Amino acid sequence: MAGSTPIGLDIGSSSIRAVEVRRTKDDYQLINFGQFPLPPGTVAAGVIQDPVAVTSALKQLWTASRFGTKRVNLGVTNPQLVVREMSIANLPPNQMRQALPFQVKEQLPLAVDRSLLDFFPLEEPGDNPTVRGLLIAMPKDAVVTLVQAVEKAGLWVTGVDLASFALLRAASRLDSQVEAIVDIGANITSVVVHADGEPIFVRTLPRGGSEISDSIGTRLGMPTAEAEALKCRFGLHGDGNRDSVAAMIDAVRPLASELRSSFTYLASGERQKQVTRIALCGGGALMPGLAEHLQEQLGVAVMYADSATRLRDIRNARERGFDSFVPSGAVSIGLTLGVS
Ligand SMILES: Nc1ncnc2c1ncn2[C@@H]1O[C@H](COP(=O)(O)OP(=O)(O)OP(=O)(O)O)[C@@H](O)[C@H]1O
Ligand SMILES: [Mg+2]
Numbered sequence: 424m425a426g427s428t429p430i431g432l433d434i435g436s437s438s439i440r441a442v443e444v445r446r447t448k449d450d451y452q453l454i455n456f457g458q459f460p461l462p463p464g465t466v467a468a469g470v471i472q473d474p475v476a477v478t479s480a481l482k483q484l485w486t487a488s489r490f491g492t493k494r495v496n497l498g499v500t501n502p503q504l505v506v507r508e509m510s511i512a513n514l515p516p517n518q519m520r521q522a523l524p525f526q527v528k529e530q531l532p533l534a535v536d537r538s539l540l541d542f543f544p545l546e547e548p549g550d551n552p553t554v555r556g557l558l559i560a561m562p563k564d565a566v567v568t569l570v571q572a573v574e575k576a577g578l579w580v581t582g583v584d585l586a587s588f589a590l591l592r593a594a595s596r597l598d599s600q601v602e603a604i605v606d607i608g609a610n611i612t613s614v615v616v617h618a619d620g621e622p623i624f625v626r627t628l629p630r631g632g633s634e635i636s637d638s639i640g641t642r643l644g645m646p647t648a649e650a651e652a653l654k655c656r657f658g659l660h661g662d663g664n665r666d667s668v669a670a671m672i673d674a675v676r677p678l679a680s681e682l683r684s685s686f687t688y689l690a691s692g693e694r695q696k697q698v699t700r701i702a703l704c705g706g707g708a709l710m711p712g713l714a715e716h717l718q719e720q721l722g723v724a725v726m727y728a729d730s731a732t733r734l735r736d737i738r739n740a741r742e743r744g745f746d747s748f749v750p751s752g753a754v755s756i757g758l759t760l761g762v763s
Pocket of ligand 1: 651708
């Protein structure tokens with residue numbers, strides 16, 4: 424039935440994005456999509472600073488896009504997000520939820536009473552005493568503020584989902600590779616490593632395209648808006664000026680280093696997984712020359728993710744600019760896949 428699947432809603436630092444699909448027996452048909460820009464500073468790294476501005480942007484997006492439902496599945500992310508592999512007691516689902524804070528409180532950097540906790544099993548435990556999975560912990564306040572801002576716009580939050588898992592649903596390529604999906608946003612870079620769709624590692628880095636533009640502007644002594652334009656137009660290929668190429672390389676260095684250290688950690692950790700492919704998405708990944716540069720720096724094949732690969736009937740949407748929506752739209756697409 425049209426509108427029976429909640430809309431995927433991603434509140435990013437630069438824009439709000441929403442995707443509506445119709446779930447058929449075998450696939451997902453794209454019905455509608457839309458985005459609305461947010462004034463700088465409204466949302467910083469997944470955390471709402473100005474809830475009134477978010478509510479107003481949502482109302483405008485819903486008026487302009489004429490979505491078929493007000494039910495939404497909301498994406499959440501946070502620089503303090505913790506996703507950690509662990510084994511916990513194998514209890515029935517309702518008891519597991521109640522017992523989770525007690526089972527994990529010693530091992531969390533966040534206070535359990537101020538955290539939202541979830542557990543994503545990575546195995547079918549059967550009668551085993553324990554089950555291995557990913558523990559997810561997120562500061563509760565930030566999520567509550569987000570949900571309230573959305574509900575004030577007259578929308579109904581039917582689910583809240585980790586942006587990184589949405590990314591995995593939209594953008595993962597299922598094969599024998601160990602793939603790292605890297606979503607480079609304005610303030611946040613989400614890294615999700617998976618093997619054939621099973622998440623192995625999730626990390627949220629507090630850096631992205633804004634920091635890169637700021638760094639270029641400082642280095643070349645130009646306003647951030649000018650640095651942003653230079654970055655988007657020429658990127659790491661440079662504009663023919665040697666200083667600008669050096670500034671671009673320096674600006675992406677912190678991100679490249681953090682990716683490298685995440686992959687090194689993963690390769691040396693308990694699971695010893697070597698990332699063999701990086702799939703880029705997010706607006707920040709559009710920087711010209713970035714894929715080649717990361718490939719050279721990290722020694723791993725780098726390509727662009729196709730976050731619309733699980734959607735059908737995208738031809739009409741293409742005429743309305745869907746192709747330019749997709750790079751930043753991965754989270755909103757993934758939020759509407761697999762929910763009901
Ligand atoms: N053509 C381009 N070249 C380089 N960078 C670009 C280009 N287009 C957009 N960007 C960068 O993409 C970033 C925004 O990406 P995106 O829209 O994915 O972020 P967001 O989801 O709103 O933010 P976040 O995920 O951090 O909350 C900005 O920093 C912008 O500079
Ligand atoms: Mg984003």
